[in-house]
Amino acid sequence: MTSYFDPGALIGVLTTQPLDRPLDYRAPEGGCHLGAFVEVPLGPRKVLGVVWGPGRGDFDLSKVRSVIRVLDAAPMRDEMRAFLEKAGAYTLTPMPAMLRLATRAPGLGDPPSMRRVYRLGQGTPDRMTDARTRVLEAAAEMGGLSLTLNELAEAAGVTSSVVKGLVKSGAILEEESPRDTPFPLLDPDHGGKALTDDQSAAAESLRAGQRAGGYETVLLKGVTGSGKTEVYLEAVAEALRQHRQALVLLPEIALSAEFLTRVEARFGARPAEWHSGVTLTERRRVWKMVAEGQAQVVVGARSALFLPFRDLGLIVVDEEHDTSYKQEEGVLYNARDMAVLRASILGAQVVLASATPSLESWANADAGKYKRLTLNARFGAAVLPEMRSLDMRAEKLPANRWISTALQHAIKARMAKGEQALLFINRRGYAPVTLCRACGQQIGCDHCDARMVEHRFLKRLVCHQCGESKPVPTTCPHCQAEDTLAAVGPGVERLAEEAAEHFPEARIAVLSSDLYGTARELKAQILSIAEGGADVIIGTQLVAKGHNFPKLTLVGVIDADLGLQGGDLRAAERTFQLMRQVAGRAGRAEAPGAALLQTYQPEHPVIRAILAGDEEAFWAAEAQERRAAGMPPYGRLAGIILSGEDMGRVFDLGNHLARNDGALRRVGAQVFGPAAAPIARVRGRHRVRLLVKAPKGVALQAALTEWTGQVSLKGDLRMAVDIDPQSFF
Numbered sequence: 001m002t003s004y005f006d007p008g009a010l011i012g013v014l015t016t017q018p019l020d021r022p023l024d025y026r027a028p029e030g031g032c033h034l035g036a037f038v039e040v041p042l043g044p045r046k047v048l049g050v051v052w053g054p055g056r057g058d059f060d061l062s063k064v065r066s067v068i069r070v071l072d073a074a075p076m077r078d079e080m081r082a083f084l085e086k087a088g089a090y091t092l093t094p095m096p097a098m099l100r101l102a103t104r105a106p107g108l109g110d111p112p113s114m115r116r117v118y119r120l121g122q123g124t125p126d127r128m129t130d131a132r133t134r135v136l137e138a139a140a141e142m143g144g145l146s147l148t149l150n151e152l153a154e155a156a157g158v159t160s161s162v163v164k165g166l167v168k169s170g171a172i173l174e175e176e177s178p179r180d181t182p183f184p185l186l187d188p189d190h191g192g193k194a195l196t197d198d199q200s201a202a203a204e205s206l207r208a209g210q211r212a213g214g215y216e217t218v219l220l221k222g223v224t225g226s227g228k229t230e231v232y233l234e235a236v237a238e239a240l241r242q243h244r245q246a247l248v249l250l251p252e253i254a255l256s257a258e259f260l261t262r263v264e265a266r267f268g269a270r271p272a273e274w275h276s277g278v279t280l281t282e283r284r285r286v287w288k289m290v291a292e293g294q295a296q297v298v299v300g301a302r303s304a305l306f307l308p309f310r311d312l313g314l315i316v317v318d319e320e321h322d323t324s325y326k327q328e329e330g331v332l333y334n335a336r337d338m339a340v341l342r343a344s345i346l347g348a349q350v351v352l353a354s355a356t357p358s359l360e361s362w363a364n365a366d367a368g369k370y371k372r373l374t375l376n377a378r379f380g381a382a383v384l385p386e387m388r389s390l391d392m393r394a395e396k397l398p399a400n401r402w403i404s405t406a407l408q409h410a411i412k413a414r415m416a417k418g419e420q421a422l423l424f425i426n427r428r429g430y431a432p433v434t435l436c437r438a439c440g441q442q443i444g445c446d447h448c449d450a451r452m453v454e455h456r457f458l459k460r461l462v463c464h465q466c467g468e469s470k471p472v473p474t475t476c477p478h479c480q481a482e483d484t485l486a487a488v489g490p491g492v493e494r495l496a497e498e499a500a501e502h503f504p505e506a507r508i509a510v511l512s513s514d515l516y517g518t519a520r521e522l523k524a525q526i527l528s529i530a531e532g533g534a535d536v537i538i539g540t541q542l543v544a545k546g547h548n549f550p551k552l553t554l555v556g557v558i559d560a561d562l563g564l565q566g567g568d569l570r571a572a573e574r575t576f577q578l579m580r581q582v583a584g585r586a587g588r589a590e591a592p593g594a595a596l597l598q599t600y601q602p603e604h605p606v607i608r609a610i611l612a613g614d615e616e617a618f619w620a621a622e623a624q625e626r627r628a629a630g631m632p633p634y635g636r637l638a639g640i641i642l643s644g645e646d647m648g649r650v651f652d653l654g655n656h657l658a659r660n661d662g663a664l665r666r667v668g669a670q671v672f673g674p675a676a677a678p679i680a681r682v683r684g685r686h687r688v689r690l691l692v693k694a695p696k697g698v699a700l701q702a703a704l705t706e707w708t709g710q711v712s713l714k715g716d717l718r719m720a721v722d723i724d725p726q727s728f729f
C-alpha cells in the first residue's frame with residue numbers, strides 16, 4: 001500500500017469519535033503520510049485522527065472536506081495500526097475505542113511548548129540573606145542542570161519570590177527550555193550483578209533471543225527471590241545494546257518505587273514511567289519521547305502497551321499471572337495476551353515472569369509454544385520457607401478471635417529474634433458483614449446486591465463493588481432496633497485489633513490499599529516496613545506482590561480456605577498462586593522463613609499441593625480437569641453482560657439472545673443463561689449475564705458478532721462482550 005498521499009488525495013481517517021469506520025477526507029496542502037496524526041473537521045468540531053489508508057470514495061465527493069493540519073508527532077507505525085486492528089478484532093472493540101487507548105496523552109497536537117527554568121549564574125546579588133544563600137547552594141548542587149521555579153524554591157526551602165529576587169543580579173539565570181525533554185541515556189553495562197550459574201544460563205538464553213531479533217515468548221519461572229528480575233534486566237540490557245526499546249509491565253503501581261530505584265541502580269539512570277499516578281505533562285513527555293526513541297525503557301502499567309514505541313524489542317510482563325492485567329472496564333483486554341500479540345506483529349521478545357504462572361502460560365509452555373526457563377535455587381541462602389498447615393478444626397478459639405495459639409507462639413518467637421511476621425487476610429476493612437442481632441438481616445448496598453463492609457478506620461460502611469459508602473447506622477435499617485448491629489467475621493482492621501491484644505509491645509502495620517490516601521503514602525509505608533519499622537504486618541493481597549521485606553521470616557495465612565469457596569473457575573489456581581506468593585514473602589534474606597496456613601480442610605488437594613510445593617502436580621491435575629470440561633485454556637469462554645434500569649427488559653433481551661443462538665451453534669458453541677450476574681445490580685442498573693462456551697480454534701468472534709448483531713439496543717439497554725473473562729461478575 002502507498003505510504004504517502006499527495007495534496008488533495010482521498011484518504012480515510014480514523015478518529016476517536018464513536019463512528020463505525022474511517023471517514024473520507026482530502027489530504028492537506030503538502031500531502032500526508034499513512035499513519036499521520038491529523039486534525040480533521042467533524043461537523044462543527046475539530047477532532048484528532050490518524051490517516052488509516054486510502055479513502056473509500058462512497059461519500060458525495062463534492063462534500064469531502066480537507067484535513068485541517070498534520071500534527072507534529074511521528075506518524076503511527078504500520079505495526080501499531082496492525083496491532084490496534086487485531087486487538088480490536090479479538091476483543092470485539094470498535095476501532096475508535098482502540099485509537100483512544102493509543103492516544104492517552106493530552107495535547108498531542110500542540111506545538112512543542114516551552115517552560116521557564118532556573119539555574120546558577122555568574123552574577124553576585126547586591127545583598128545576601130540566609131534564604132538567598134540557600135537558593136545559591138541548592139542551585140550549585142544541581143551543577144549545570146535547570147529546575148523550575150517551584151522545584152528550586154522547594155529544594156532551597158524558600159518562597160519562589162526569593163528565587164525571583166536573585167534573577168535581576170544574574171546570580172540565578174532564568175531561561176526558556178522545551179518542556180518535553182529526552183530521558184537520560186541508560187547504560188547497559190552500568191551495574192550488572194555477578195549471576196549464579198542458573199541465572200547466567202537463563203540470562204544468556206534471553207540475550208541470544210534479543211540478538212536474534214525476532215518474535216519469541218519465554219516463560220521465566222522461578223520462586224520469589226530466585227533472581228527473575230535480575231535475569232530479565234539482562235534482556236533489557238541486551239535490548240539497549242541492540243538499540244531497541246524495552247517495556248517492563250508491572251501489575252500495580254505500588255511496586256514501582258522500589259522497582260525504579262532498582263532499574264536506576266542497574267542502568268545508571270531512571271527509565272520513563274507510565275501509570276495512572278503520572279502527571280498529564282509527564283504523560284505527554286513519555287508519549288512523545290517513546291515515539292522519537294528518546295525513552296529507551298518504559299516501566300508501566302498495562303496501558304503502556306499502547307505507547308507508540310519507535311522500535312520495541314522486548315516486553316517483560318512481570319507477575320504475568322496477576323489478575324490486574326485484565327482490564328475490567330471500558331475496553332476489556334488482557335495485557336499479557338496483548339503483549340504477545342503486539343510482539344508477534346513487530347518481531348519482539350516477550351518475557352513472562354512469575355513464580356506461579358497462569359495455567360494458560362503453563363499450558364502454552366507445555367505445548368512448546370513458549371520457551372520455558374526455570375530458576376531453581378533461591379539466590380543466597382537457598383532455603384524455601386517451611387510450610388505447614390494449622391488444622392483449625394482442632395482449635396477452640398474464643399468468639400471473634402482468629403489467630404490460633406500455634407500462630408501466636410510462632411509470631412512471638414520471631415519477634416524475640418528481632419524478625420518480622422506477616423498476617424495475611426484477603427479482606428479489606430474491619431468486618432465483611434454487619435448483621436442485626438435482633439432481626440438477623442445483613443446491611444446491603446442500596447445500589448448493588450453486595451454487602452456493605454464496615455471500615456472502622458473510615459468510620460463508614462463501604463460497598464466494595466460500587467464504592468458507595470455511608471456512616472455506620474445506630475439503628476437497624478430493617479427492624480429499627482437500636483444498638484443491635486454486630487460486626488461478623490474478620491477483615492484486616494479487626495485482625496490488627498486482635499494482634500494488638502496478643503502482642504501489646506509489637507509495632508503493628510496494616511497494609512491495605514484503602515488505608516492510604518495516595519500511592520505515595522503507601523510507598524512510604526512499604527519502605528518503612530522494609531527498613532524494619534514494624535514487627536507485625538497485617539495485609540491483604542497487596543502484600544502478595546513483589547515487595548522485598550528482608551526482616552520478614554514468618555507468614556501466617558489466616559484463612560487459607562477463602563479462595564477455595566468461590567464458584568469461580570479459577571479459584572483453585574488463584575489460591576495456589578496467592579499462597580505460594582505469600583509464602584515466598586517469608587525469609588527472603590538470610591533468616592530461614594516459615595509459612596503457616598490456617599485451614600479447615602487440610603486434606604484439600606490445593607492445600608496439599610501448596611504444602612508439598614509440588615507445582616507440576618498441581619498444574620497437571622488442574623489442566624486435566626479443565627481439559628475434560630472443555631474450559632480455558634482448552635476451550636474458550638466469552639461473557640455477555642447486559643444491563644439496564646428495568647430488570648424485566650434486561651432479562652427479555654437475554655432470553656431473546658439465548659433462544660436465537662443459531663450463529664453460535666453453527667460453530668459448535670453453547671450459550672448458558674441468562675442469569676443474574678453474581679453482582680446483579682451495580683449503580684442502580686440490573687445486570688444479567690450469558691456465558692458462551694466454544695471449542696478451541698473456532699471463529700468465535702465472528703460468531704459472536706453475528707449473534708449479538710441480531711438485536712438492537714434500545715433506550716438505556718447496554719451490552720458488553722468480555723472475551724476470555726477472568727472474573728465472573
Ligand code: ADP
Nearest residue numbers: 193194195196223224225226227228229230379
Ligand atoms: P525475583 O524477581 O525472582 O523475586 P529478584 O531478582 O528480585 O528475584 O532477586 C531477589 C533478591 O536477590 C534481590 O534483592 C536481588 O538483588 C538479589 N539477587 C538475585 N540474584 C543476585 C545475584 N546474582 N547477585 C546479587 N544479588 C542477587
Ligand code: ZN
Nearest residue numbers: 445448463466
Ligand atoms: Zn454498591
